[in-house]
Amino acid sequence: MVMDRASELLAADACSGAKTSFRDRSRRSNVSRTTLQHRARGRRSLGEKAQSQQYLTLWEEKALVKYLVHQDALGRPVRIKYVATRPDYAGTCSHTSLRTVASYVVRQELQQQVEERLPEARTGGGTYNSIVVLVGLGGAGKSQLALKYIQTHWRKYNAVFWVDVRLRESLERDYIQIHRLLSGNEQGASSLRLDIDQAISAGKTWFESREGKWLFVYDNADSLDDKDDPYFVDLQHYLPDAPGVEMIVATRSRTAMDMTELEAIEVGKLASAESMEMFMRCSKLGNPSKAVCTEAALIVAELDHLALAVTRAGAYVAATPRIRSNMAVYLPEYRRRRKALLGRKAKQQIHAYGESVLSTWETSCATIAQQCPVAVRVLSFFAFLDPEDIFLELFRHAASPSAVGRECAEEDWRGFLSPQGPLEDVLDEALEALSTYSLVQWKDEQAGYSMHKLVHAWGFDRLGAEEQGRYSQRSLAFLRSVMQDSQLDPVRKSRITPHISSSVARLREWHKTSSHVQERSLCVMCSLADFVGDAGQYHTEYELRAFEETERERGKAQDEEGWLRSLSNPALVLRRQGKYEAAETMNRRALEGCEKVLGKEHPDTLTSVSDLALVLQ
Numbered sequence: 001m002v003m004d005r006a007s008e009l010l011a012a013d014a015c016s017g018a019k020t021s022f023r024d025r026s027r028r029s030n031v032s033r034t035t036l037q038h039r040a041r042g043r044r045s046l047g048e049k050a051q052s053q054q055y056l057t058l059w060e061e062k063a064l065v066k067y068l069v070h071q072d073a074l075g076r077p078v079r080i081k082y083v084a085t086r087p088d089y090a091g092t093c094s095h096t097s098l099r100t101v102a103s104y105v106v107r108q109e110l111q112q113q114v115e116e117r118l119p120e121a122r123t124g125g126g127t128y129n130s131i132v133v134l135v136g137l138g139g140a141g142k143s144q145l146a147l148k149y150i151q152t153h154w155r156k157y158n159a160v161f162w163v164d165v166r167l168r169e170s171l172e173r174d175y176i177q178i179h180r181l182l183s184g185n186e187q188g189a190s191s192l193r194l195d196i197d198q199a200i201s202a203g204k205t206w207f208e209s210r211e212g213k214w215l216f217v218y219d220n221a222d223s224l225d226d227k228d229d230p231y232f233v234d235l236q237h238y239l240p241d242a243p244g245v246e247m248i249v250a251t252r253s254r255t256a257m258d259m260t261e262l263e264a265i266e267v268g269k270l271a272s273a274e275s276m277e278m279f280m281r282c283s284k285l286g287n288p289s290k291a292v293c294t295e296a297a298l299i300v301a302e303l304d305h306l307a308l309a310v311t312r313a314g315a316y317v318a319a320t321p322r323i324r325s326n327m328a329v330y331l332p333e334y335r336r337r338r339k340a341l342l343g344r345k346a347k348q349q350i351h352a353y354g355e356s357v358l359s360t361w362e363t364s365c366a367t368i369a370q371q372c373p374v375a376v377r378v379l380s381f382f383a384f385l386d387p388e389d390i391f392l393e394l395f396r397h398a399a400s401p402s403a404v405g406r407e408c409a410e411e412d413w414r415g416f417l418s419p420q421g422p423l424e425d426v427l428d429e430a431l432e433a434l435s436t437y438s439l440v441q442w443k444d445e446q447a448g449y450s451m452h453k454l455v456h457a458w459g460f461d462r463l464g465a466e467e468q469g470r471y472s473q474r475s476l477a478f479l480r481s482v483m484q485d486s487q488l489d490p491v492r493k494s495r496i497t498p499h500i501s502s503s504v505a506r507l508r509e510w511h512k513t514s515s516h517v518q519e520r521s522l523c524v525m526c527s528l529a530d531f532v533g534d535a536g537q538y539h540t541e542y543e544l545r546a547f548e549e550t551e552r553e554r555g556k557a558q559d560e561e562g563w564l565r566s567l568s569n570p571a572l573v574l575r576r577q578g579k580y581e582a583a584e585t586m587n588r589r590a591l592e593g594c595e596k597v598l599g600k601e602h603p604d605t606l607t608s609v610s611d612l613a614l615v616l617q
Contacts, residue, residue: 006031006039093161093178100147103281103311105274107145113265114149118246131239131260134250136267137438137452138222138360139308142250145267146217149248157246158212166220168233172196175203175238182206200238207242214245221251222364225436226371235259252364254436269305269452276300278307282314285324295327302331304453308360309342316341339461342454358458364437365462375430377417379439380467382451383459384475384506386498390440391448393492394482394499395427413474413481460506468510475503476524483531493535500528501540508547522548529569538577545570564593565604568611575615587612 009029013020022040026033117132134142150160161178164170179199207214216239223231236259239247249256257264270278276293279300285292303309313334317323323330334341343358369376382390414423431449434440440449451459463471479500482488488496504525529544549570552563567590574583591612594605 004039005029006035009036010040093159093174093181100144100151101311103278103314104144104148105270105278105281106148107141107270107274109271110145110265110267111148111152114145114248115153117262117265130243130245131247131249132262133256133260133264134248134267135254135257135264135438136252137306137455138252138364139306140267141270141307142267143219144307146219146248146250150215150217154215156213157215160215160217162217162219163238164220165218165233165235166222167231171233171238172199175199179203204240204242207240207245210244212244216240216245216247218247218249218251221249221256222253222437223367224251224253224255226367229367229370231367252438254438270300270307270310272297272300272305275303275305275307275310278310279314282311283317283324285317292327295330299327299330299334302334302453306452306454309454312342338457342458342461358462361439361455361458362462364439368433368437368439372426372430372433374418374420374423374426375433378427378430379434380459380463380471381413381417381475381478382440382449383456383463384471384503386502387451387453387456389446389448389495389498390450391446391495393447394496395423413478416470416474460509465510468506472503472507472510473521476507476521476528479503480524480527483527490535493531497532497535497537497540500532501543504528504544504547511551522551526569533573533576538573542570542573542577545573561597561604564590564597567593568608571611571615580615583615584612587615 009025009031013025020028022033022036025031025036114132114134134145136142150162154160161174163174163178175196176199179202182203218235221233221235223229223233224235226232227234235249235256249259254264269275276296279296280288283296285296288296299313300310303313313330317327317330323333339358365376365379368379385394417423418426431440435442435449439455440451442448443450460468479496482496507521507525525544525548529541529548532544533541545566549563549566552566567586571583571586571590574580574586587608591605591608594602594608598605
C-alpha cells in the first residue's frame, strides 16, 4: 500500500532512531504539524479512509438512494465527484444459463477454429483484432458453440460476460448489470435509473485501468445493418476498448464480419456423424437397431443437418411413442406436416432457446422486407428453383419479353418479382440483403448462390396456396425464357435441368391442395420436357410427361383428344430408356383410346399404331 507523506516521515525517523519534535519535522518536510500528530496517533489519511469505505452499509445505501431520488424529483441535480469501484471482479454475468443443451454434440473442427482465432486476436492486439465472429443461419448452433467454448476455457479468464443483443433493451439491461457488478452495487440501487451511456463509459474505463483477461460474448447480434430498423443496434458503440478483453460475436448478419480483421467462422451444417449423434441423444432411443439407425440417417439428411431442426425432430420422436415404436412413419409425416413440425417450439431447454426453426427465419425475413421488399419475393421465387446452384447466368440467359413476344400477366415473372421497377436494377441489392442474413450463401466455385434445404422448403411453405400457384406459374415461365437462349451450351443446359425438376416438384406439391392445373402451365411443362429430353435427362423428362398425362386425364371430360395425345409422350420416353414392356402397355392404352374416341382411320390413331410397332419391332 502506498503511504502518504506524513506516514513516510514518521517511518523514516523510527528507522533512524532520531528523536525529532513534530515542529521540526513539519518545518523540514512542509507537512503540517497537526497532520503529523494525527498520523502518529493512528488516524488514517483521507485516501486510506476513502479506500476502506468504498462500500456503503445497507442503511447508508438506502438513505443515499432515497436522497438522490428525492433531489431528482425536486429537479436538483447532485454532483458526484467520485464513485469508487471494485478493485477486481471475478465470476460470470448472464441472464441465461451458461451451459450447453444436454444434447449438445462437440463440433471439433469449429471448436478448434474458435480456440485458434482468439490467440490470433491476442497477438494482433487492439479492439479491432480482439473480436471473433461466428456467423451462420439461424438455428445452426452459433450460441451453443460459444457456450461450449466458455464451458471449456472459463478458467483462462478473470470473468465472462454474456450479453444478449436480440433487442436494444436486453443489451442495455445486461450492460447496466455489468456496471453494477463492477462497481460492487449489484444488489442495491436497483430502483435508481442509470444512464446507459454512463454505464458503458464506466465499464470501458474499468477494463482499461486493470490488468487481466476478460471474455465478452455478444449473442443474437443480428440487427446490425439498417439504422431504420427498430431493432437496430450499433454494436461498435458498446464494445470495450481494452487489450485484456476478448469478444465473441454470434450473428446471422454478415455485416459483423467487417468488425474484425480476423476471418469469420462460418457455422453451417453439422457433419453427418454429429447430426446422427445429436438426433440419438434428443430422441432418447437408447440402443437402436440397424433399421432404426437407417431411418435416423434418412431423417437428418432430410433436415439437411441443421442443428436446431435435428434437435426439434429428436425431441418430437422422444415425446411421441407411436413414432418411437416405428421410426419409418416419421418421414412421411414430416413431408405431410413439414410446416407444423418445423414450427414446434422447445418446451424446456437447459439454455432456453424459445424460437422454432421457422420463427428464427421469419424474424430475419421481416427485417429484410423493411430494407428491400423485392428481396422477400426473390427468396420465395428461389424456393421454386434448385437450392444448390442458383447461378446468376440464369437471369442473364432469360430472354427479354421482346424476344419471346408479349407476355401475359401469368408469365411476366420480372414484373411479378419487382412491381416498382426493372428487376435488373434491384436484383443485386436483393441478393445482398438475403446474403447478409445468411438465407442464401455465395459459392465462389460455382459463381452462384445456394440455400439450405430447410430454408428452401420454408420459402415455399410460408406462402398461401394462391401465392404458391402464382409463383409456380412465374417460375415455369422464367425457365421457359431461359431455354430460349440460343447460346446455351451443354454444360449450362445440364445446370438448368435441376431447376426444371425443382420447379415442377413445387407445382405438383401445390397441386395437392389446388384445382386443375391451367392449360398454359401444361404447355410450358411440355416445352420443358422437350428441353430436358434433348439434354439426355430421360428420367426427368418422364416425370414431366407423366405429370402432364395425369393432369390431362383429370380434365379429359373437357379435352379427351388432348389427353389421348399426351399418352404417347411418356411411352416414347420409356422406349428411349429401354423399358419396352412399360412402353408397350402405355402405347396399347393410347391406341385403344384413339380407336374408341377418334376412330381407326384418324391420323392420331394411325400414329399410335406406328408408335406401338416401333416398340414391338
